[in-house]
Amino acid sequence: MSAEQQAPTWTGRLRRMGVGALPPERLLPDTQPVYVSSWVYVFGVLTLAAFVVVLTSGAVLALAGPSWWHVSSIGHFVNSMHLWGTELFFFFMVVHLWGQFFMAAWRGRRTLTWIMGAIAFLASIGTAFTGYLVQQNLDSQWISTQAKDGLNASGIGAFFNVLNFGQMLMWHVVLLPLVVALLIGGHVLLVRRRGVCPPLPGRPPAGPGPAVR
Amino acid sequence: MSSTDYPLAPDPTVEWSGATRRYDILKEAVIATVSVTALAAALSLLFSSPDLKPVTFQGWAQAAPKDFLVTALSELDGTSGVATYGPPYNNVAGASQNIIGHFSLESLVGAQIPINASIAFVLGPLSIPAQSSPGLRAALAVYGHAPPAARRAWTAAFAKALNAARFKNGALVGSFPAARYGPVPVLMSDLFAMATSGALDGALTSTSRFYQTNFTKALLFLADGGYLGTLAQMQNLLGEQWGMMNETGNYPGQAWLWLYTFWYQVPPMSTSPSGDAQVWAIMAILSLGLILLPFVPGVRALPRRLGIYRLIWRDYYRVAEHQEQSASGAPRT
Numbered sequence A: 001m002s003a004e005q006q007a008p009t010w011t012g013r014l015r016r017m018g019v020g021a022l023p024p025e026r027l028l029p030d031t032q033p034v035y036v037s038s039w040v041y042v043f044g045v046l047t048l049a050a051f052v053v054v055l056t057s058g059a060v061l062a063l064a065g066p067s068w069w070h071v072s073s074i075g076h077f078v079n080s081m082h083l084w085g086t087e088l089f090f091f092f093m094v095v096h097l098w099g100q101f102f103m104a105a106w107r108g109r110r111t112l113t114w115i116m117g118a119i120a121f122l123a124s125i126g127t128a129f130t131g132y133l134v135q136q137n138l139d140s141q142w143i144s145t146q147a148k149d150g151l152n153a154s155g156i157g158a159f160f161n162v163l164n165f166g167q168m169l170m171w172h173v174v175l176l177p178l179v180v181a182l183l184i185g186g187h188v189l190l191v192r193r194r195g196v197c198p199p200l201p202g203r204p205p206a207g208p209g210p211a212v213r
Numbered sequence B: 001m002s003s004t005d006y007p008l009a010p011d012p013t014v015e016w017s018g019a020t021r022r023y024d025i026l027k028e029a030v031i032a033t034v035s036v037t038a039l040a041a042a043l044s045l046l047f048s049s050p051d052l053k054p055v056t057f058q059g060w061a062q063a064a065p066k067d068f069l070v071t072a073l074s075e076l077d078g079t080s081g082v083a084t085y086g087p088p089y090n091n092v093a094g095a096s097q098n099i100i101g102h103f104s105l106e107s108l109v110g111a112q113i114p115i116n117a118s119i120a121f122v123l124g125p126l127s128i129p130a131q132s133s134p135g136l137r138a139a140l141a142v143y144g145h146a147p148p149a150a151r152r153a154w155t156a157a158f159a160k161a162l163n164a165a166r167f168k169n170g171a172l173v174g175s176f177p178a179a180r181y182g183p184v185p186v187l188m189s190d191l192f193a194m195a196t197s198g199a200l201d202g203a204l205t206s207t208s209r210f211y212q213t214n215f216t217k218a219l220l221f222l223a224d225g226g227y228l229g230t231l232a233q234m235q236n237l238l239g240e241q242w243g244m245m246n247e248t249g250n251y252p253g254q255a256w257l258w259l260y261t262f263w264y265q266v267p268p269m270s271t272s273p274s275g276d277a278q279v280w281a282i283m284a285i286l287s288l289g290l291i292l293l294p295f296v297p298g299v300r301a302l303p304r305r306l307g308i309y310r311l312i313w314r315d316y317y318r319v320a321e322h323q324e325q326s327a328s329g330a331p332r333t
Helices: A010-019 A039-064 A073-102 A111-133 A138-153 A165-194 B025-047 B057-063 B065-075 B107-108 B117-126 B134-145 B146-161 B184-197 B200-207 B217-223 B227-234 B253-265 B275-291 B300-304 B308-312 B315-330
Strands: A031-033 B021-022 B165-170 B169-172
Touching: A010 B134, A039 A165, A039 B025, A073 A111, A073 B025, A073 B253, A073 B300, A073 B308, A111 A138, A111 A165, A111 B253, A111 B275, A138 B107, A138 B217, A138 B227, A138 B275, B025 B253, B057 B065, B057 B200, B057 B227, B065 B117, B065 B146, B065 B184, B065 B217, B065 B253, B117 B134, B117 B184, B117 B200, B117 B217, B146 B184, B169 B184, B184 B200, B200 B217, B217 B227, B253 B275, B253 B300, B300 B308, B308 B315
Parallel strands: none
Antiparallel strands: A031 B021, B165 B169
16 A cells, blocks of 8 residues: 555545445445345335435525426326425335344344434424425424424424424425434445344244255 | 254344345335335325315304304403413413323413413404504404403403394304403404415514414314314314324325224323323333333243234244254155
8 A cells, every 4th residue: 555545634534444444346336245145135125216216306495495386287197206205205215124023133243224214204293394384284284283282382482383384394405304314314325334233043944955056 | 955944933133044045135125115016106106195275264154153253252352262271382270181180281381372362362463454444453452452351251252242143145144342341342343354365474473574384363263163073073083083093085094093092092091181191191101012022021032922923933943843843854745
């Protein structure tokens, strides 16, 4: 290794730490442990894909402002993409979460991966909730006036005012998506760092084994 | 295949060194994104998305004039939901919800969003047309200088009159002598006129800084009335209809809130005056339990007991067992 690569700079240290924790072949693998061969594993990447749809459609809605989709057929379609993307996002994420639970996927120093995923799930609920508040229709009027009671009773409502459209809009399009994106990003990097959790030990079901290639 | 390709009890703490298969993470991501985008687009084209118009004060006053006036009167005399709410809108003794015993987080936080219902919803908005209406200006002055007992007597009498009130051409019909009702009929009549004209919608949301994005006052006033709830009931949005997780029309709403909504359906939360605080406390504990699930005794052992993992990894176990039998030379069953 050259002297430049070993330079005791902040940048150099960060690079060495990053490459050490996540070498390219681990970050972008082209092989996978053989046990990763169930449909359950698909729901993680499907959740990510739905998140991309939600972010993209949300970004288009943000381009024209919060009232656009009420008066434009194209805007209404983009809003529909945002809604259905969200529904799919949660469906995939819940199946993914149950799958990881049934596999006890927190084993082997993967506790932080579970914790980040669980917090991402809860943060996603908050993000979707603020989306319902900023629809500017009957639904948002009703949801905000009902939800205020729980938030007020827990002391949060005084600072997180669901009746304040401007505040909720900023939470929905800036703060919470950033939190969710960081949590999901960290979660995925931890999965790549630790690898997919291997099968639980135990006797397999009786029966003849297939031919092994 | 070596003897360690399919270990029956792989160590999750060490890096996998068993059998692998070819995998293209980028290809998988692209296919997933294209597929989910197509699915979302198909659902959008097929089902679109709901967008029921919001309620306005103009619409409310025109569609349910008595409900509007009864609500406005309760804001004026301080008996409305907001006027008696407690923190964060005002400090009303005994109004706060307690999480457990007498412990109340909202009391600790206090009135951070102070709202005086009579001024915010009635007297304040009326001060705008009063600038060009001497009669309304005089009525506001009389009400403002009257002792509390006189105000209560006027509003109580007008509340009774409203029970039997009739409306014709969008106006309250009847005789309301000042001796009995004081200036209240003038105030209510002018507020009603503001509402039916649409002026109240603007008055409740306008600020001295021109731009505004805060609808707290207007939404609180709307929520105090019965009209918004009637419309919500038609859309299956009420609390007893699991409303928080529903969406207007026949659309899936926030189904992920099912557990939160569930607690509102069962006693004591469904009947307790501190039901909201109790539900939030339960959900806070359960959320913490989900986050820290790997540390929760009993729950963390459930996956092994349930055995669903055997289904997920059935192919792996089949090969692993076959490999073990081959290695030990035992006869296959």
